Amino acid sequence: MIERTQTGQYQLIAFGNESKEEWSLLKKFVDFHWALYKGNPYYVPLLDYEYTGFKLIGMTGLFQPRNLFFKHATMRFFLVLNQGTVVGRCNAFVNTRHNEHWHDKIGFFGQFECIEEPAVAQILLDAAASWLKAQGMDTIRGPQNLPVNDATPGFLSSGYESRPVMYYHYNMPYYNDMVLDYGFDAVKRVHSWEVSPQKPMEPKLERLSEKIIQRYGVTIEAWDDRSLNVRKLEMLEIYNAAWNDNFGFVPFTQEEFDQIIDDMMLIMDKKLFIFLYIKGEPAAFFGGVPNIAETLKPIGNLRHAELLRTIKLLTGAKKTKGFRLGYLGIKPKFRRLGLDGVMLWKQKIYSRTKYTYCDMGWVLEDNTMTIRLIKMMGAVDSKTYTIYEKKL
Numbered sequence: 001m002i003e004r005t006q007t008g009q010y011q012l013i014a015f016g017n018e019s020k021e022e023w024s025l026l027k028k029f030v031d032f033h034w035a036l037y038k039g040n041p042y043y044v045p046l047l048d049y050e051y052t053g054f055k056l057i058g059m060t061g062l063f064q065p066r067n068l069f070f071k072h073a074t075m076r077f078f079l080v081l082n083q084g085t086v087v088g089r090c091n092a093f094v095n096t097r098h099n100e101h102w103h104d105k106i107g108f109f110g111q112f113e114c115i116e117e118p119a120v121a122q123i124l125l126d127a128a129a130s131w132l133k134a135q136g137m138d139t140i141r142g143p144q145n146l147p148v149n150d151a152t153p154g155f156l157s158s159g160y161e162s163r164p165v166m167y168y169h170y171n172m173p174y175y176n177d178m179v180l181d182y183g184f185d186a187v188k189r190v191h192s193w194e195v196s197p198q199k200p201m202e203p204k205l206e207r208l209s210e211k212i213i214q215r216y217g218v219t220i221e222a223w224d225d226r227s228l229n230v231r232k233l234e235m236l237e238i239y240n241a242a243w244n245d246n247f248g249f250v251p252f253t254q255e256e257f258d259q260i261i262d263d264m265m266l267i268m269d270k271k272l273f274i275f276l277y278i279k280g281e282p283a284a285f286f287g288g289v290p291n292i293a294e295t296l297k298p299i300g301n302l303r304h305a306e307l308l309r310t311i312k313l314l315t316g317a318k319k320t321k322g323f324r325l326g327y328l329g330i331k332p333k334f335r336r337l338g339l340d341g342v343m344l345w346k347q348k349i350y351s352r353t354k355y356t357y358c359d360m361g362w363v364l365e366d367n368t369m370t371i372r373l374i375k376m377m378g379a380v381d382s383k384t385y386t387i388y389e390k391k392l
Contacts, residue, residue, distance in 0.1 A: 073093050
């Protein structure tokens with residue numbers, strides 16, 4: 001159902017993702033970030049197909065009703081127009097799996113984009129908050145973009161001139177002030193770092209890794225040492241167990257996780273993944289993917305060149321200069337054994353032969369052990385994102 005309301009010079013449109021008319025509005029929703037960031041060298045938009053789908057390569061869009069996310073979530077979209085021109089957008093959603101896992105009533109806003117006009121931000125946030133309250137929520141948190149667990153949550157709050165990296169969204173600096181002025185509080189920050197794999201191997205890390213392997217009977221495997229189906233099962237088991245208590249994490253279903261791996265296979269460098277077993281039991285995995293943001297840069301002034309950008313992505317993914325190290329899981333019972341150091345050491349043996357930089361993140365601000373290890377690698381601060389929350 002589409003609802004339209006007028007507030008002074010601005011029109012608010014609230015809608016879903018089912019009807020043909022709603023999909024026409026969703027295209028305007030997607031188009032807006034292109035106009036807002038036009039000419040900004042630090043903004044690399046996702047493919048339009050990421051949002052609306054592309055049957056030719058089997059891609060299901062984030063906003064399509066058949067997206068697995070909507071099996072356990074409901075969402076409402078909001079556009080603000082001024083004399084027919086879009087000047088702001090966001091969505092709001094209730095993720096029942098999140099609330100079941102954390103035993104709370106938190107709703108989310110995401111995909112927030114806005115001109116530098118506080119009145120527009122207020123209209124958007126009012127609409128999101130009112131809708132979430134009507135769904136029975138008592139708190140609004142965000143921004144949380146889709147896909148949940150893949151896209152970095154929060155607004156970028158430092159690192160505006162850092163390198164674009166896949167699934168690290170860029171945003172206008174003034175967004176942070178907008179939500180603070182609205183009454184939100186910062187509740188959590190996540191960080192990322194950049195390091196060159198070409199840096200000399202830390203001798204201490206190599207010595208410790210060899211000792212850990214011997215002491216605990218660690219077996220190291222590559223991606224293709226087991227079948228894809230076995231990899232999916234073992235990775236999901238490890239990932240959900242490892243991340244279970246992390247702020248905002250929502251456990252994956254097998255169906256969701258399988259889809260993520262299948263999509264990842266389009267761009268994967270299998271040699272970036274490492275799997276550890278202790279006495280035959282899956283204990284940990286560690287992996288990275290090529291930074292496809294390098295291949296997704298807009299093509300000149302061509303707005304509707306998405307097929308060309310898709311071809312660039314598929315043909316150029318394995319030629320990227322850097323990669324994102326963002327997939328890590330260690331079963332709780334195997335923590336504090338130094339397995340993360342073993343995996344860093346082992347992966348670096350390969351990555352330094354091919355890549356010139358590595359993004360390491362996103363890491364919660366209170367994850368002191370991981371931060372200590374990252375800094376030991378000589379990594380440099382890259383980006384910080386801030387997650388906000390407000391009682392309804």
